[in-house]
Amino acid sequence: MDYERIAADALPTDTVALARALVGVTLVRISSQGVTAGRIVETEAYPLGDPASHAFNGRSRRNGAMFLGPFYSYVYFIYGTYFCFNVSSEPVGIGAAVLVRALEPIAGLELMERRRGTAVVRDLCRGPGRLAQALDIDRALDGRELLTDSELWLAHGRNAGKVGTSRRIGITKAAHRRLRFFERGNSFVSGPKLLNQ
């Protein structure tokens, strides 16, 4: 199967605009185990000046990839168990990113099932921790250029249907801001029903 890479000028660098634009885009992961891919159906924006952003207190060892310029991977470890995958945004030196929260599985479903330990397709990539596990994304993939990398990249996908917005999930600071974007009616979107309308 062919996955056509997205050109830099086809995506916005503004964090909130990018979060919306990434809904519908395909994320491709090639590892020694094989190919897995999914269509992004849910994102969250963490823009400049946002108290909930990992970059709010400046650059650190962990969040360095958020400052590399647009379209780099920022992967971090959370709750002692899971990894979360982000796409950086904004010009070089500005710390901001978009969290990818859910994918609709497209390719490599058997491999995803093995990595996740479940055959429930709906549960393979529904949630940031789950999709990272399904695509075998960990710290080794932090700081990759997502338009040119050979193991992890963004490709053209089927355009999103209606995109809904809501507050973000699992945070306490700036919790009211509507910076979460998802494809309405898509069953692979995570989160409580109340937020998915």
Add this chain to the structure above:
DNA sequence: TAGGCGATGCTCT
């Protein structure tokens, strides 16, 4: 179906 809660270890103060 919804809500509560424990596990787990890294990161920064």
Add this chain to the structure above:
DNA sequence: GAGCATCGCCTAG
């Protein structure tokens, strides 16, 4: 030493 952009399991209804 505290907090954390989560998940899966449990219970109640």
